[in-house]
Amino acid sequence: MTLNVLSTSCGLIKSKLKYMLSSPGLWLLALSHSKMETSFLVIFTFLFFQTFGLSIIMTSSNVTCIQRERHSLLVFKQTVLNGYSILSTWTGAECCDWQGVGCDSENGHVVKLDLRNPVPLTDELPNNVPSLGGELSPWLQNLTYLRYMDLSMNDFSGPVLDDLGWVSSLSSLRHLDLSGVTIGKHVDWFHSVNMLPSLITLNLAQCNINIPSTKFVNFTSLNSLDLSFNYINSTIPMWLSNLTSLMHLNLNDNQFLSVPNFIGMCSALASIDLSFNSFETSMPNMLRNLSNLVYLDLSGNMFSGPIHVSLGLLSRLEYLYLGNNKLSGNIPMSLGQLSKLKHLDLSQNSLVGVLSETHFTKLKNLTYLDLSSNSLTMNFSSQWIPPFQLQVLFASSCNIGPHFPNWLQTQTNLQRLHLSSSSIRDTIPEWLENILSHILDLDLSNNQIYGPVHLFKIPSIRVLDLSQNMFSGRLLDLSAGNLASRHVPQTDGTMSPHLEVVNLSKNRFTGSIPVHLCKVPTIQILDLSHNKFSGRLPRCLGNLKYLNVIDLANNIITGVVPSSLGSLRDLISLHLHNNRFEGDIPVSLQKLTELVTMDLGNNLFTGTIPFRIGESLYNLRFLNLESNKLTGKIPLQLCQLDALQYLSLAHNNITGKIPRCFGNLTGMKGLRQLSYEDYDPGSALPGVTVLQYEENILASMKGRQLLYTKTEEFLTSLDLSNNNIVGEIPDALMDLVGLTNLNLSRNLLKGQIPMIIGDLKKLESLDLSMNKLYGRIPQSLTSLNFLSYLNLSFNNFSGPIPVGNQLQTLADPSIYKGNGGLCGPPISKSCNGNSSYNHVGEDEVQDDDEGLRFYEGMGPGFVVGFMGLLGSLHFIRKWRVAYFEMLENVYGWLTISVALTLARLRRKVVE
16 A cells, blocks of 8 residues: 555544544444444554654645745735634744644645534534634635645634635635534525535534525535524435445534435435434334434434334443433333443323333443433332443433432442432432442432431542431531541531532521531532521632522521621622621722622611622522612612613611612613523533522512512512502603613602603503502503503502503402592492593693692792791891881871772762
């Protein structure tokens, strides 16, 4: 074999193995598609070149760069914005030595261009990643010997992307990867690519492209096709049936509706990914014909009906993902015959029945098993020894209890174990700690597990969720040390140095929060809520610099909030609700500039609302200070919180007026609705799908306390109730058109309801009760189509109650109680049969009210003016003398005038 032939052959080998080695388990694809001897030769050749530092594409200084191709590369460089200096090596005469460039070993032609941006492909590209940008130069078409081109995950633009015709000039191309490069649905990429008969690998994932409906293609040698993350809304094209050599097909994250029958005739297929599309049929039965299949992913669709028994015929299958569908019925026994199966995911379906040992008879290679969110019962003999060694077991919501299953003792390689909501009513057995030496993620939540806990000694644990159980006692028993006695002093214990998520909420723990937590600087999420912890909050928690979430709500913690919490610069969520914290709200909290949620409600805080909250916490979306002892006025600086969508200052002693600038709160206008996942606390866990912290907001709405969890983006609320707020309701509040809840009840507000209150179209709950409001109820209330709770009781409203639309459904007369001047349904007082009252225009109501207010002001005005006159006469002598001289002159003039008038009358009578 000559060097040239060997180089060409190895080019094919490395191209195929690059794909195989990039996906877990697919390095065996050669064994599933070719003869055993050829497969071993391929792997041996690849390892040989890797070991001795050789390559298919030589970059030795002995190779002379073709000047025309070097010039083309330099022109390309000039049009590119270099994001991470990959092109900084493109200097000197020898382009074959430049980074990302590979040349043929004999003639020096550029045959490889690898400028990929090394970021993972996801449904959304991360922001601020280094990448190449600028225009994509058409001079690349001069690299006519190019066999491998990877420009993936870059931010190219320009007319070249509008017309990919230059690609057709690269007739030698075998590997083309433009994934993550936005091409656009208007571009005809297919015509150009179809001119490349030697193409083996085509990757156009996340390019925002459409797919043509043609029947025939020229690139029939294609081995790997990836069109994922394009959200293509069409049928799977017929031309795929011509790709008889196709081994890898990835169409995930699109909107395909059906699986065509010809897929079952693509006998070379070893890997199929159809996950997260819009398939809404029964499982495709034609897949049973794909005897070489190693990888099958149908998850994230709406496949229904039973799992086909025929899947058990796919003897080479190693990875089977059917999760997140609508599959029903029993799990077929035939799956237990897949002796090479490594990963099995059947989660989030409607599967039922009992799993027995027969289902796992030959699954000796199984390392990943996900059965969660089904209605399955796991019934195994206490003596059963599984043939497998699992690394991951997810069985949440399956019926496993009442005891921990004995067979778990044999699984000594476990890294992730989820048994939440699995009907376990037991103490944690001592053997459980012995098998968790490698555990990263442990979730035993929502069971009835009781007794002491001794799991913090696990050296590698990162996520620990023991919430919603019946654990009791002091948390000092969690520290490592003398675990044999299960009683550990709080002074010298240690915990896992890798712990990142601690969720012990909704148990019965007592005592103080242990200072041992401060010795685990990796903690990101600390949830100890809904327990009976008491004592003071340790100051050393301020040392946990990676904390994203602190949730200590619903305990009995006392004392002041330590100012050291101001050091937690990454803190996103702070819940201290329903404890016994006292003193002023620490000024140091203003340093928490990443804070999204601050819930200090239902404590004993005193003093005023810190105005610096509005100047510093510009990310704040949820602020709850209700049910404390706060005084003073509402600081105007709160109006600077553009993201604020929930504000509760209820049940305090706040005075003053409602700031008119509240109308500037953008977050309450429905213009900035984000989900909590934008902040993704705990996302830094490598290799672990983190238990997302479930943000929760307890809101007073619709006359009761409601808990909002994953739907908090729909909660837009302003609650100032139960204070001493005076003045009128500012018209500016009517600009908060995103409000779902407005509660101003139990204050000293006066004046009228703003006539334009109907602008709050999303309002579901309105409470203005127990104030001093008066006038007519605005007719615009009838336009609030989502209003389901209304309370206007105990004010001084008068006139007819508006009629129409949603308001008609609120038929409880108590919502108008204590307003003697109101009439009409639903109260019993009639409006004197004058139906016109029910249709009084807002302008007329406003004119009548203004006239009434004019006459009401006349009496006090006269009294004030008259008293001012008397005061002036009493203190200023000159005014007093002049005043009485004027009265005397007027009196004399009147007396003479009357006398003369009477004399004239008598004369007329005599005459």
